[in-house]
Amino acid sequence: MNDEISREIFDHLVELAALELDPDETEYLREQLNNQLKAIHELEAIPLDAETPIASHGVPYSLEISAAVRPDEWEAYPNPEKIISQAPETSDGYVVVPEIPHTDLE
Amino acid sequence: MMDLCDLSAIEINSLVRSRKVSAVEVLEASLQRIAAVDGVPGKVNGDPKAEADRVHAFITLTEKRARSQAEAVDKKLSAGEDPGPLAGVPLTVKDIFCVDGTPSTAASKILANFVAPYTATPVARMESAGAFMLGKVNLDEFTYGSSSESSAFQPAPRNPWDTSRVPGGSSGGSAAAVAAGESALSLGTDTAGSIRQPAAFCGVVGMKPTYGRVSRYGLIAFGSSLDCPGPVARTVSDAALMLRVMAGPDPRDATAANVSVPDYLNGLEKGIKGLRIGLSPEYFRITFFNAETGELDERELPAEIKAVVMRAAGRLAEMGADIVEDISMPHTRYGIPTYFAISRVEAASNLHRYDGVKYGYRTSEKVDDLRAMYRKTRGEGFGQQPKLRILMGMYVSAAQYSEQYYNRALRIRSLIRRDFDEAFDPQGKYRLQALLTPTTPTTAFPVADVYGDSVLMQYADQLTVPANHAGVPGISIPAGFDQDQLPIGIQLLGPDFSEEVLLRLGRTYEMATSEAEWRLKRPPVLG
Numbered sequence: 002m003n004d005e006i007s008r009e010i011f012d013h014l015v016e017l018a019a020l021e022l023d024p025d026e027t028e029y030l031r032e033q034l035n036n037q038l039k040a041i042h043e044l045e046a047i048p049l050d051a052e053t054p055i056a057s058h059g060v061p062y063s064l065e066i067s068a069a070v071r072p073d074e075w076e077a078y079p080n081p082e083k084i085i086s087q088a089p090e091t092s093d094g095y096v097v098v099p100e101i102p103h104t105d106l107e
Numbered sequence: 108m109m110d111l112c113d114l115s116a117i118e119i120n121s122l123v124r125s126r127k128v129s130a131v132e133v134l135e136a137s138l139q140r141i142a143a144v145d146g147v148p149g150k151v152n153g154d155p156k157a158e159a160d161r162v163h164a165f166i167t168l169t170e171k172r173a174r175s176q177a178e179a180v181d182k183k184l185s186a187g188e189d190p191g192p193l194a195g196v197p198l199t200v201k202d203i204f205c206v207d208g209t210p211s212t213a214a215s216k217i218l219a220n221f222v223a224p225y226t227a228t229p230v231a232r233m234e235s236a237g238a239f240m241l242g243k244v245n246l247d248e249f250t251y252g253s254s255s256e257s258s259a260f261q262p263a264p265r266n267p268w269d270t271s272r273v274p275g276g277s278s279g280g281s282a283a284a285v286a287a288g289e290s291a292l293s294l295g296t297d298t299a300g301s302i303r304q305p306a307a308f309c310g311v312v313g314m315k316p317t318y319g320r321v322s323r324y325g326l327i328a329f330g331s332s333l334d335c336p337g338p339v340a341r342t343v344s345d346a347a348l349m350l351r352v353m354a355g356p357d358p359r360d361a362t363a364a365n366v367s368v369p370d371y372l373n374g375l376e377k378g379i380k381g382l383r384i385g386l387s388p389e390y391f392r393i394t395f396f397n398a399e400t401g402e403l404d405e406r407e408l409p410a411e412i413k414a415v416v417m418r419a420a421g422r423l424a425e426m427g428a429d430i431v432e433d434i435s436m437p438h439t440r441y442g443i444p445t446y447f448a449i450s451r452v453e454a455a456s457n458l459h460r461y462d463g464v465k466y467g468y469r470t471s472e473k474v475d476d477l478r479a480m481y482r483k484t485r486g487e488g489f490g491q492q493p494k495l496r497i498l499m500g501m502y503v504s505a506a507q508y509s510e511q512y513y514n515r516a517l518r519i520r521s522l523i524r525r526d527f528d529e530a531f532d533p534q535g536k537y538r539l540q541a542l543l544t545p546t547t548p549t550t551a552f553p554v555a556d557v558y559g560d561s562v563l564m565q566y567a568d569q570l571t572v573p574a575n576h577a578g579v580p581g582i583s584i585p586a587g588f589d590q591d592q593l594p595i596g597i598q599l600l601g602p603d604f605s606e607e608v609l610l611r612l613g614r615t616y617e618m619a620t621s622e623a624e625w626r627l628k629r630p631p632v633l634g
Contacts, residue, residue, distance in 0.1 A: 006502060018455070018497045019462075019478070021486035026494075033495055033561045034502070039401060040562055041503065043444040044515055047522070055517040058332040058362075059524050059578025060318045060603050066364045068356060083224040089469035098464055100476045 006034050111136035116196040116291040116345040120237075123195030126184060130177035130195035130239065137197040137241055138170065141289050144267070144632050149245045149260030151219050156262065160270050162632055163262045164284035166202045167210050168242040173197075176239035183237075193352055194237030199290040201281050202243035203250055204336075205325040206230050213327045214258040215248045217461045217468045217488030227325020228360065229294055229336045229353040236352045241290055244280030250301055250329050251454070251492035253567035255279025256558040259490050265554065266309060267630035268593055272551040273558075275305030275567075281339045282309035286630055292349050293339040298330045299446055300546075300571025302337045303583035307546035307596025310585045310630070312346045312613065313339045315571075317604050318578035319364035321350070322357035330453040333575045343584060343613040347371035350606060369607050375614040380427030382540045382612065384599075385434035385530055386420060390544035390570055394440055396562040412545045415587040415595045420543055422619045423612065434537055436526045441519055442572040443565055448503045448516035449576075455500025458493055461485065495561060524577045531579075531602035540608050544570055546583040546596035570598065580606050584613045587625050 011031045090097040122128045146161025183190040205211045205223035212218045245264045247257040255264045255276035264279040266272040267287040274283040278295030282305035285293050295302040297315035306313025314337045321336040338349035351371045357363040391408045424430050463469035463484030470483035503512035530539050574581040583596040601609045
């Protein structure tokens with residue numbers, strides 16, 4: 002198996018991604034990532050010169066077709082309870098989360 | 108036998124407007140069809156093998172909503188008011204769009220309990236045009252797949268032409284629902300082919316409009332530079348009608364282009380004389396991932412699919428188009444590798460918001476702190492496809508690798524775009540109005556055949572993804588069947604905002620083949 006993404010790199014990515022994985026899925030995921038990288042390596046066959054620009058999207062957004070800019074005005078949301086009620090845990094209109102890791106200052 | 112729900116949206120709308128049938132009667136016909144063919148809806152931890160002879164398009168049936176919308180249409184008609192261009196038309200919506208008051212799940216456990224507090228612009232526009240929304244239909248989890256099998260809501264949709272086959276994906280529920288007559292129209296999304304590929308697999312029409320043609324407001328994001336909402340329908344005219352209703356600027360989406368919306372229905376039948384349509388050899392060679400050797404092999408397109416495309420070119424030529432061969436599209440084969448880098452970075456970024464804090468799933472395990480809650484919630488809530496996309500996105504955009512992978516892919520995207528620019532350049536060598544290609548490298552594959560191999564699955568989109576990179580519009584229309592009686596789709600691609608021309612070409616092809624024997628076929632699931 003191509004180990005470009007080694008176990009060590011994989012564990013680092015998992016940490017960055019804030020994912021806790023089952024031990025039985027990690028090898029499958031790592032194997033799939035390495036297979037996908039083989040496909041990505043196909044891109045190395047294309048000679049690129051420095052002038053080839055980056056395309057952040059395909060359609061060029063000329064000024065003419067770009068959306069008009071809206072005034073930056075504050076608007077009250079008509080029904081905030083509807084949004085807050087989706088949170089897994091709330092109290093008095095606040096969203097409740099577990100202890101936030103912190104260090105007490107001396 | 109034809110039921111009301113088998114009619115086109117345009118026919119239904121006309122019957123309802125002339126009060127030959129009521130919108131509620133159309134609703135009843137649709138509900139009967141759903142009851143007859145759909146089987147149990149998908150649910151978290153559902154049995155993937157349940158009722159394997161049914162379509163399973165739905166996650167959530169919204170009968171009450173549909174009924175009040177249909178009644179409102181009938182009431183408007185009684186009062187002599189205009190009920191809108193989609194009045195009485197049954198609509199389903201891929202469950203990747205927020206619709207106020209409905210579960211909006213993205214087919215993921217992490218959003219299984221999420222009830223959207225607002226409605227996506229394209230849905231709102233169709234509902235206010237008189238369509239009634241029957242429900243939310245199934246898809247690959249967060250749209251990440253090409254078979255709909257990765258849905259956390261099982262059983263996943265099956266192909267109405269052969270329920271042992273996949274309907275394609277990720278808009279598999281949309282294409283299956285429309286093919287089986289459960290709805291006349293369905294709203295899908297296309298990031299690499301997710302409208303066109305399932306449309307081809309299920310023998311229906313699917314269009315990916317130009318990026319920015321239809322607002323993404325209320326669409327649960329995947330690849331924000333690639334995602335396009337678009338129509339799934341049984342006829343080209345219905346797709347044109349639906350696009351006309353949905354398209355156009357939206358103050359809530361800054362990427363919704365400020366381009367006026369033509370009446371796509373108006374010019375549909377005015378002919379295609381003199382239009383230049385290209386065929387590119389690069390769209391007749393396909394790449395397959397060989398899991399045993401780990402290599403990417405080149406193959407010829409299956410002969411039956413090639414024959415259907417060439418026959419379609421012949422038909423369009425008979426109708427007056429000029430067919431131009433040997434169009435050079437040299438970066439076509441890099442579409443999937445480029446996509447593996449770009450879409451993963453965008454997906455990883457978009458998936459960071461699912462953290463168990465604001466909405467959706469939160470782990471029920473006891474945790475010591477916030478970070479542990481994030482990790483457990485995301486680990487339990489995401490299926491394997493989102494996990495793969497997050498991890499790959501983090502890898503290829505990491506500081507030490509991004510030049511080699513992500514930035515390289517963004518540059519190659521410019522080259523893919525350039526292929527299209529040159530093909531469509533009115534002063535260029537080819538001066539095309541459209542490119543004609545097969546939509547898919549195969550017809551619908553058997554359930555469980557490809558799922559699990561994320562590279563092979565991704566290559567199912569190899570002929571559709573270049574248009575997403577380039578932003579240009581594309582349409583897949585049914586054009587015949589293979590020897591297994593599975594539908595084959597042809598694809599037309601055009602320059603930015605040329606939907607009108609693509610729809611006209613599609614409609615012309617429909618008219619040219621209206622007497623063809625294969626047009627009489629009905630999906631076997633209808634009995």
